[in-house]
Every structure is written in structure tokens, then in C-alpha cells.
Amino acid sequence: MSGTRFVNERMVGSSVLPEEAIPLVEGEARFLNDISMAGMYHVAFLRSQHAHARLLKVDASRARALPGVIKVLTGAELLGKVEPFTSMPNRFSGGQSTQHWLAVEKVRFCGEAICAVVAESRALAEDAVEQIEVDYDPLPVVTNARAGERDGAPLVHDTCPNNYLIRRDYQSGDVDGVFANARLVVRRRFQLGRKQALCMEGRGCVAAWRDGSFKLSMWMSHQLPYVVRHYLAKHLGLSETDIRVVAPQTGGGFGQKASIYPEEFVCAFLALQLRRPVKWVEDRLENMVASTHAREHDIEVQLALDAEGHILALQSDIWTDVGAYSTYLWSAGMEPLQTGGLMPGPYQVKALRYTTRGVATNKTPVGPYRAVGRPSASASLELLLDQAAAELGIDPIEIRRRNIIPQSAMPFRNGNNLVHDHVGYMPCLDMALAKSGYQALRREQKELLAQGRLRGIGVVCFAELTGLGTSTAVGPGTLLQPGRDAVTLRLETTGKLTIAAALPSQGQRIATAMRQVAADELGIRLDDIACLTNDTGMAPYGFGTFASRTAVFGSGAVIQAAAELRRRILDVAAVLMKVPAEDLMVADSVVETIDRTKSLPLRQLAEHSFFSAKDIPSEINKGFEVTAFYDPKHGSFAAGAHVVVVEVDQETGGVEIVRYVAAEDVGRLINPAVVEGQIIGGIAQGVGEALYEQLIYDENGQPRTVTLADYLVPSALEVPHIELHHANTPSGALGGFKGCGEGSIIGALAGISCAVADALRLRGGDIFHFPATPERVLRGLGVALDDAA
Secondary structure, three states, X not given: OOOEOOOOOOOOXXXXXXXXXXXHHHOOOOEHHHOOOOOOEEEEEEEOOOOOXXXXXXXXXXXXXXOOEEEEEEHHHHOOOOOOEEOOOOOOOOOOOEEOOOOOOEEOOOOOEEEEEEEOOHHHHHHHHOOOEEEEEEOOOOOOHHHHOOOXXXXXXXXXXXXXXXXXXXXXXXXXXXXXXXXXXXXXXXXXXXXXXXXXOOOEEEEEEOXXXXXXXEEEOOOOHHHHHHHHHHHHOOOHHHEEEEOOEOOOXXXXXXXXXXXXXXXXXXXXXXXXXXXXXXXXXXHHHHOOEEEEEEEEEEEEEOOOOXXXXXXXXXXXXXXXXXXXXXXXXXXXXXXXXXXXXXXXXXXXXXXXXXXXXXXXXXXXXXXXXHHHHHHHHXXXXXXXXXHHOOOHHHHHHHXXXXXXXXXXXXXXXXXXXXXXXXXXXXXXXXXXXXXXXXXXXXXXXXXOOEEEEEEEEEEEEEOOOOOOOOOOOOOOOOOOEXXXXXXXXXOOEEEEEOOOOOOOOHHHHHHHHHHHHHOOOHHHEEEEEOEOOOOOOOOOOOOOOHHHHHHHXXXXXXXXXXXXXXXXXXXXXXXXXXXXXXXXXXXXXXXXXXXXXXHHHHHHHHHOHHHOOOOOOOOOEEEEEEOOOOOEEEEEEEEEEEEEOOOOOXXXXXXXXXXXXXXXXXXXXXXXXXXXXXXXXXXXXXXXXXXXXXXXXXXXXXOOOOOOOOOOOOOOOEEEEEOOOOXXXXXXXXXXXXXXXXXXXXXXXXXXXXXXXOOOOOXXXXXXXXXXXXXXXXXXXXXXO
């Protein structure tokens, strides 16, 4: 790169130690619950015990009388003072939902907030909550999406006929004609249970009022600080300049902390009313019933193929149980629309039709969670490809080879109008097969079957759209469309570089990634670069961290800002060193001539330009602070292929993952160790989705999995060793980077599901409902069980 020379190894591509991980390891990190302020009050919420009921009376007199209780706030007291959360109408919505910050006339799910209690301590606030008396009039409940859409079903919202919060019918190509003339048509049903993100740290906030600038300061465990600021201003009737939002160290997000929730906004209102700081941190029970859930899909999918197994058309019917409200910002359309629209994945599908529905039920609302909609979409199609291969008598690998988008066909526009480019689907598949020794695995499978053992093999390919900007719409009804993001680079008078960005990390090590990119672009030592994030009071306006976009946007903005900052540095250095700028370079935080005969440390250059600038023309000395916004022309597809080997115990129905091989294309790697952590973490969550995790409700809408004794997540013992390989193709974005945060969970659910189904098929069985619990596996093998699975 012109103007920059690197004496030491390049930082991009190196597994440097993430500086921000040090306080986490040493116990010095400051999380939301570590924040304490003088005179701070604490908040607790009274939550509904019913899934659907009218509120006839709320009597808080006993709670208000307790010593140390400052205030009890009801929904009726908020009416007319704040704007509730109302979903945005669109041409696909069945109706709008309005969610009051505290329930007013009705409660629509078990766990919905009814009252907020402010007290001198959290314990006292919780004691007061128990003194509030609520007179409920129970109403009929809806707990199933298919039942909820039927005529005559109870309505969660009177404004939503058939309980549709969203319904879309989409078609591309002559689907009916193709199916009528196809050599083979295969059909399958796929069901996936409701999930919880289960962040190590739950949601929470500290809201503080002050007279003067930043009337409202919010510390929140959140992924989108500037977005929160915007909607706080909108709903509280404030100016954005009156609000400061800070995201401290955050213990996991996964999309659950990317939505707008009532509780944090109630706390903001209380801080403004009381003129005192207030704090609320959810406990695990609250997290299980009141923080957004994910998935819960019921899908019917069918493929039309020719005699050689080429896909001619894909059709799907999708029901998503989206819970009681359209989650604010992202809407009830996120899961159903992305499940239908992204189902073709990495395959050549030109004729496509789907009907997808987001059906309101009396359950916790569904919001974004890692790889929204795509794990179910991929698993549905991959299982169907295996079924088609079996009926055609060809190897599952061969049917994928015949349908995958090859490099030579790119850019390829699929039936869903997304353009696939700069992505190596076939290289990932080839690598996964080679590294796993696929043919040997099949031979071993036959040998074990002869011994009476069931070993299944799943091979899946997937696509993940990353780096979404303004050109890619998230979906109808979504208030937040991804936009540009910015970074500010400032060369300090000490010669150190400061990066400021509104891209908070929940474990992705974003600050380290941007420091590595800046080090290579500017020739500044990594130790001389600091990164400030998470604070709207100091970072340029940005959208935050979600949808595998942060590395692409943050790094792209760094590259753009660095080009201008480097030019300014060399122009000033040319005057001070009396050397043409084109003969200068920067390396190891020093400006040098190309022949290395003259040098000037950045520290001296920066200090001179600030404090002794009379010998530098003003048109050259423009300052060493540059802000750049970055918005890629279109998103970049990441890719992967996973080979999963499982063994099924025919006596217990237990599933053991014997081997896991993953080949991924996540573009140019910034920090391989961080990428490895992201991919393995996604696979671990996929193991939970495929085998263990499911939120269960009874027929009355009561949640039955509200503790970690009931909701099973994989431990280190259940997550296998991951053999990870890379077949990377640089993206079309600046730096060639792609997102790596979500793809692996897509491959994990699909790969494990296919492997389990492959094992059961050896005994003439099958499985359609996941997670693959022991009961479901045994039923798939034809074992009659008395209890329901």
C-alpha cells in the first residue's frame, strides 16, 4: 500500500491477544450490575401470572405503604405520558400490535410487566411486588401457530384477524408448471422448538437524570446504543442531544439485546420523574419469561427435481409462533420472512414459492437471535435433499454437487433476488469432505451397522448473508433498516492513535479487530492504538452490533478514514522532513524515507503539528482527526460445509456426536483466534438447538422451562471437538472481510439433524421434530412410548 511500510509482520491475519479480554480474565471488567451511584433506587416488576387475561383491578396500596418504597408505577399512570410500542404497518401485516410499557387493560403473556416498584433496595422492591393484588379475568389462550390462524380461534389482538402479525405469499418462476412436470417430488415437514438466547448476563439498565447537558444517561447491556438513544428520545419526547447511552462490558447478546424492551424505557421514565438514578437487572426467571425468545418453526417444504437430481423448484409453507407482540424495531416478520426468503441457501433455485406467517400467540414475543430464521430454513432443505438422494439412489454428496452454485456461475441471482458473489460454496464442500475422509466414514458406517450400531453422517452446505447495509432491506415492518457505520481516527499529540466507534462488543473482540486493521493501514504499532466504543457521548453515529456486520463495517470505515489520515500525516511530514510526500512511508509508528536515511517519530510529528505549527502551511496542517462512514454496495455471503457424525443409542435414544468437521468461508481473517471462537461458539449453540434446548408451554400458556434445571443447554462435555478449516474467498467489501458470527449455527443445526435422520434411516425410521430428544429419537425408531415428546 502506497505510503506505508511494515517492518514487523502484518497484524491482519495474526491471532494477537485481544486487549479487551484481559480485564475479563483478571476480574477487572465492569458490567452493568457493577454500576452503583449515590442515592440510587432499585426497580422490580410485577409480572403477569396469566397468559391472557383482562386486568380488572390493580391494588398497590399495601406495597406503597411499605417503608422504603418510593413509588409504584402502573400502566394506567403511563397512559398519555409516553408513546407505547406500536408495530409498523406494511402490505404483508395482518394487523398491528401495540405494547404498553406496563400492561393496561390486558395481559397477553405470562411474564408481561404490570407494575414497576421503586424502592431503596432490590430486595425491598421485590417484597413490595408481592404485596400488589391483581384481579384477573382469564381469557382463552393461543399456544400454537397453526391453531391460532384458524377461523374462530381466540384473538391475541382484536386488530389482527387470524392472529396474523405478518403473512407473505411470494413466488418467482412457474412453480406449478415445474411441479406438474417434475420427475420427482419430495415432501417433508420440519419442526423446531422455541429457544432462549441464554446470555450469561441478563438484560438491565441504570438510568440517571442530571440538570444540564445529557439530562438522561442510560447504561444498558445492549447491542445498539445509538438506536436506543433515538427511540428513547422519540418515546419520551426528548431531544437526542439530551440523552447519552453507554453499553458497558456485556456478557453476551446474540440478538436478544438488540431489541427495544419496555422495562428499560420504564426505568428511563422513572429517572426523569424522580430525578434520581434507578437500576434494574433481570434475574434468570425474568430472562426466561420476559426477554425475547426465538425460532419455534413449523415448516412444510417440497422439492421438484429432474431425473438427475437437479432442483427445479422449491415450495414451502411456514408457520412461526412469534408470541404476543411484534418485537419493537425488528417486528414479527424477522423469523418468518428470513426463513422463507433465505431457504434456497447456496443452491441454484430459480423457481421459488413460499407462504410464511408470523402468528401471534400468548407466549413471550420472539425477537432476533443468532442467524435469524436461517438454521431452520437450511435444516429443512438439507434434510429434503438427503431424502431426494435416497429416492434417486445417489449419494447425498452428489445431489449437493449437482445443485450448488459454482464459482463460474457467479454473480448468481437466486429465486429470492439475492446476488451470490465472492463466495466459495464448492471449495468449502470439497475441503470438508477431504478433511473428514468422507468415503472412509461411509465404509465405517456399514461396518458398524453389521454390528448393530447406528451411526449417522450429515453433510450440509449453507450460506450466510453478512455485512448488510442500506442496499439490503431486512424485511417489511422492520423499523430498523441497517445503515452506514462510522469510525473516527485521531492521532493524539503523543503519537498514539485513538479509534472511536459505536460498535459495542458482546464477546466478538471488535476493538482488537479494528486496531489490527488500523495498524496495517497506517503503519502504527498495535500497542500505540487504543479503541473507544459503546458510548454515544464520544463515538460517531452508528447502528451497532448485529447481523454479522460489525467487522465489515468497522474495518471498512477504518480503511477509509486511514487513507485520509495517512495522507495528512505524510503531507505534514514532507514539510518537516523536507522530503516529497511520495518518498515517505510509515512503519512502526515512525515516518521514514523509502531509503531509510531520514526518520521522524509520529510522536514528534503530532506534537509539532499541534503546538509548534507556525512553520506548517495551514492548508496542509488540517488536523489529525478523521471520521469516515462506510456502507458496502451489497452484503457479502459467507459460506460453509459441515460433516457431522453421530451415534444413536437404540436403547435410550441418546445421541452422541462422534466427530465434527467444519470448513468455512468467512473472507479474509482479521484475527484467526477470534474467528475460531466465533465459529465454535456458534456450533455449540447449534448443538443445543439440535439436541437439547426447547422452551415448553402448557395448554394454558404457562411456561414450564423457567430454570436451568428445566431448560437444557450443552456443557463442555456435550460440545465435541471441532475440526475447523478455512476455504476463504475475499469478499467484495473493503479489506475482503465477511462476517463470521452466525454462519456456523446454521450448519450445526442442519448437520446434526441430517446425521440423526441418517442414523434412523438405517433402521427404516425418521425424525421431523427437533431438538432430537431421546423420546423423539425412540419414536423415530418406531418405539411406542406412553408419554408425550
